Amino acid sequence: MREQITQLKTSIDGTIILxxxxxxxxxxxxxxAMIDIKPAIIVKCKDVVDVVDTVNFARKNKIExxxxxxxxxGAxxxxxxxxLVIDLSDMKGLNIDPxxxxxxxxxxxxxxxxxxATYEHGLAxxxxxxxxxxxxxxxxxxGIGYLSRKAGLTIDNLLECKVVLANGDLVTANKDTNADLFWAxxxxxxxxxxxxxxxFELIEVKDVYAGPMFWPIEMAEEAMKFYDSITKNASNDLYGFFAFLIVPPAEPFPEHLWNKNVCGVVWNYTGPREKAKEVFKPIREFGPPIMDFVGDIPMKNLNGMFDALYPPxxxxxWRAHYIKELSEDAIKTNIDYGSKVPSMHSTTHFYPIDGRVHAKGSDDTAWANREARWSQVIVGVDPDPANADKVTNWCKNYFDALKPYAMGGAYVNFMMNEGQDRIKASYKDNYDRLVKVKTKYDPTNFFHVNQNIKPGSE
Ligand SMILES: Cc1cc2nc3c(=O)[nH]c(=O)nc-3n(C[C@H](O)[C@H](O)[C@H](O)COP(=O)(O)OP(=O)(O)OC[C@H]3O[C@@H](n4cnc5c(N)ncnc54)[C@H](O)[C@@H]3O)c2cc1C
Incomplete structure (x- = not known):
């Protein structure tokens, strides 16, 4: 094998790490940091030729x-x-035509x-x-985030992909060429x-009216109901994800709230700026909030607002559910667990996936959950490995308790290694079609380290 690795080293522009x-x-x-996996070879590819060479190398040498x-x-x-890890993190080409x-x-x-890069052009x-x-x-x-209600998922703004297949071919996938692959x-x-x-086709968004707003944990029931009703009929310009959390003991949070359990919403309003105060009037009157950081902010800063709190x-x-509605019992269960988050970094978020996400049908793309209203994620997080079990157990118990109120399956990007039934439940009626595409483009399941769709032969 050493000889073959030396050969690959000479043929690629990237680096090989052993x-x-x-x-x-x-x-x-x-x-x-909970993950401790030891690959035999890491190939840091510089360009598409490196990727093709590495795929061919791994296939010929029967390396996973x-x-x-x-x-x-997360998994x-x-x-x-x-x-062998095909590492693309050095492939940073980025070109925008404004x-x-x-x-x-x-x-x-x-x-x-x-x-x-997109912000420079007033785009996002x-x-x-x-x-x-x-x-x-x-x-x-x-791809779920602050602009989902306004403009759909990341994939809803995707026009084309260049793809290296398991056989080493480089192909284009868009709505006309390899349309089955593009769908999958x-x-x-x-x-x-x-x-x-x-x-991608970008959208015009530059500066927004956005930020977090908190209420005391004792108001959680009213706050959830208020949030549910105000977002149900809001225009797609108003986005807000609901959360249970502990206030971080640091600036800019007011010191009297440090380490307190609260509930809150992180809002993002992308409508006309002159209407923002009016839109937020009933929101500010509810409660009123004990902390209100909503104001003018560049879109790129909103997106990075919590980066310092959640470093690598x-x-x-973490575990996740799709949620269609917040019944009385679902709210009670969320409050039971949400008011007992086990560490300052642990939280649960209800990410809205209504608005423009619902403009596409559940079989228009492989993403099969267009009728859900939220993708809820429950995250157990802590810097100290000694607390790994504590945060994991809270997360699993919370997840189990919510099962009766969830739609089945989950957003695959929020899943751990949860087994084949969960994957099938997540893709629902699209699963069989995905199997057909998988069988056509990757019949040997060469790409199997993922939320795996097994080809027909397996
Ligand atoms: C702190 C944190 C915040 C997050 N926030 C959000 C959020 O707001 N919205 C959201 O939707 N998700 C969010 N996620 C989930 C995120 O979408 C997934 O973790 C996703 O897998 C991350 O992509 P990555 O390239 O960093 O992953 P990697 O760990 O590098 O890759 C994960 C998998 O993606 C596939 N993959 C990656 N790149 C390629 C490629 N070029 N070609 C083919 N397959 C590829 C592979 O199967 C790979 O195993 C968040 C995750 C974390 C940890």
Missing amino acids: PEDDNYNEARSIYN VSIRSGGHN GLALIDDG TTKIAIIEPGNTLSEVDA LPSGIIGTTGMGGITLGG LRGGGGNFGIVVSFK GLQWY
Whole structure:
């Protein structure tokens, strides 16, 4: 094998990192510090030729592979024990045409890099809320964030992908060419090939009226009901995710609230600025809130607002549900667990996936949950490995308690390794069609380190 690795080293522009190398531990570390996976080879690709060479190398030598872009996957699906990691994090090409609003983005870009570049042109790509997340994984799983109600998921703004298939071919997938593949890539994750570039249509958003607002935990029931009713009939310009949390003991939070359990909403209003105060009048009158940080802010800063609170290297365990409605019992159960978050970083968020997300049908893309109103994520997080069990158990118990009120399945980007039934439940009626596409483009399941859709032969 040494000989073959030496050969690959000479043929690619990127770098190969092996267990004996000084930078091996750094190269195998990912966002979630709970994950400790030891690959045999990490290939940091520089360009698409590197990706093709590495795929051919792994296939010929029968080495299992994983794909890494931003390394944010909670379950650690960027890495594989004893296998080869195809690491795309150095592929950072990013080109924006402000006239057509078209962006060509390579998968190694993080969301903060994309946000900074699009903001320069008064444009934005609807995507996630933490800047260190990688474009590759978030896009292929769907892409939920502050602009979802206004402009849909990240995949709803995707026009085309360039993909390296398991056989080493580089193909284009869009609505006319390899349309079946393009359909599957929009929600089907890394099952079908390695996307080496994404083409998006950006939207016009620059500065927004946004930020967090908190209420005392004792008001949680009223606050959830108020939030539910005000967002139900709001225009798609108003977005807000509800959360249970502990106030971080740091500026800019007022000291008398530090370490207190609260509930709150992080809002994002993208409508006409002169209407913002009017839109927020009833919201501000409710309660009133004990903390109100809603104001003018650049979209790119809203997206990075919680980056410092959630740096890479924390212990993470999360679970997720799709939620259609908040019944009395669901609210009570959420308050039971939400008012007892086990650590300052742990939380639950209700991410809205209504508005423009519902403009597409459940079988228009592989992402099958267009009738849900929220993707709820329950996150157990702590810096100290000694607290890993504590945050994990809270998360699992909360998740189990909510099952009667959930729709089944979950957003694949918020899933751990939860088994094949969960994956099928998440893709629902789209699963069989995904199997057909998988069988056509990756019949041997070469790309299997993901929320795996098994080809027909397996
Ligand atoms: C702190 C945090 C905040 C998050 N916030 C959001 C959010 O606001 N909205 C949201 O929707 N999600 C969010 N997520 C979830 C996120 O979408 C997933 O973790 C996603 O997998 C991250 O993408 P990545 O490229 O960083 O992942 P990686 O760990 O690098 O990759 C994960 C998987 O994605 C696939 N993949 C990645 N790149 C490619 C590629 N180029 N071609 C083919 N397959 C590929 C592979 O199957 C790989 O196993 C968040 C995650 C974290 C940890």
